[in-house]
Amino acid sequence: MRDHYDFSKMKARKNPYARLLKQSVTIRLDRDTVAYFKALASRTGLPHQHLINLYLRDCAMRKKEPSLRWRVPRSRSSR
Numbered sequence: 056m057r058d059h060y061d062f063s064k065m066k067a068r069k070n071p072y073a074r075l076l077k078q079s080v081t082i083r084l085d086r087d088t089v090a091y092f093k094a095l096a097s098r099t100g101l102p103h104q105h106l107i108n109l110y111l112r113d114c115a116m117r118k119k120e121p122s123l124r125w126r127v128p129r130s131r132s133s134r
Contacts, residue, residue: 089103096103 092103092106095106099106
């Protein structure tokens with residue numbers, strides 16, 4: 056940076072667009088899911104909420120849809 060720039064008198068301002076970038080939500084997750092992301096967070100140095108957001112964003116960008124197959128238990132008489 057150049058020596059003739061003087062930022063000492065500059066007033067700090069919050070970014071007015073920052074609140075538009077993220078949305079606060081409440082979500083209930085399984086304990087083992089949270090534990091997984093917290094362990095991953097300790098290994099990577101990133102906060103676990105950030106990792107969850109990255110994973111969900113990747114799913115959204117790839118347009119992943121869950122594949123759910125419900126298994127209907129067979130009755131004992133049909134065996």
